[in-house]
Amino acid sequence: MDFYCEKVFPRLMDLAMSRARNRPVRDRVCGPLAGDVLEIGFGSGRNLPHLPASVSALLAVDPMEAGQHLATERLSATTVPVEFVGLDGAALALPDDSVDSALSTWTLCSIPNPVAATREIVRVLRPGGVLRFVEHGRSPQPRTASWQRRLNPIQRRIACGCHLDRDIPTILREGGLNVTELDTYYMGGELKVLGWTFEGSARAA
Numbered sequence: 001m002d003f004y005c006e007k008v009f010p011r012l013m014d015l016a017m018s019r020a021r022n023r024p025v026r027d028r029v030c031g032p033l034a035g036d037v038l039e040i041g042f043g044s045g046r047n048l049p050h051l052p053a054s055v056s057a058l059l060a061v062d063p064m065e066a067g068q069h070l071a072t073e074r075l076s077a078t079t080v081p082v083e084f085v086g087l088d089g090a091a092l093a094l095p096d097d098s099v100d101s102a103l104s105t106w107t108l109c110s111i112p113n114p115v116a117a118t119r120e121i122v123r124v125l126r127p128g129g130v131l132r133f134v135e136h137g138r139s140p141q142p143r144t145a146s147w148q149r150r151l152n153p154i155q156r157r158i159a160c161g162c163h164l165d166r167d168i169p170t171i172l173r174e175g176g177l178n179v180t181e182l183d184t185y186y187m188g189g190e191l192k193v194l195g196w197t198f199e200g201s202a203r204a205a
Contacts, residue, residue: 004160010043013044019189026050030050033132034054035057038061038094046074047105048080055080055101059085060083097124105133118171118177131202138165151164176204182200184196
């Protein structure tokens with residue numbers, strides 16, 4: 001399983017996250033970012049082409065180091081300096097009040113302790129800093145949510161820790177963030193158990 005998660009799954013995720021329908025979402029989520037940005041879940045760098053000119057540096061965190069190799073072309077093409085600063089979003093090797101913005105795209109589903117990761121984001125954000133996010137999670141429809149619970153054990157295994165039914169707004173609040181903007185919808189082209197989406201912004205409480 002370690003070989004699968006370290007070598008095979010990052011390539012599958014890179015293909016899955018390259019779909020055209022994700023690009024306008026990335027544009028919306030990344031568009032307001034500015035200054036020094038912390039990205040939790042860098043993956044294979046699919047957000048790099050969507051970073052605005054207002055971003056001065058990207059501090060990247062991701063447990064799957066294979067993603068850095070898959071991101072080689074995107075890293076070469078971007079004008080934003082990128083520094084890889086760790087593997088664990090719940091234990092950031094960064095000082096307090098050290099970043100202007102944070103970014104999480106389809107990441108909180110798979111972090112073992114997402115509340116701890118949210119608290120770390122709060123710790124490193126400068127006063128007034130914002131988290132921009134898009135995540136999949138628990139459907140408001142009881143039947144779909146029931147299927148999400150049933151399928152979670154399989155999903156966690158085949159998707160290396162991904163949970164189908166996390167309540168993203170609650171996680172952010174418990175971690176010390178106020179959700180200031182939130183749009184929810186089913187992502188087109190996805191199964192309903194995978195597609196319920198939370199997109200928005202949050203600031204320190």
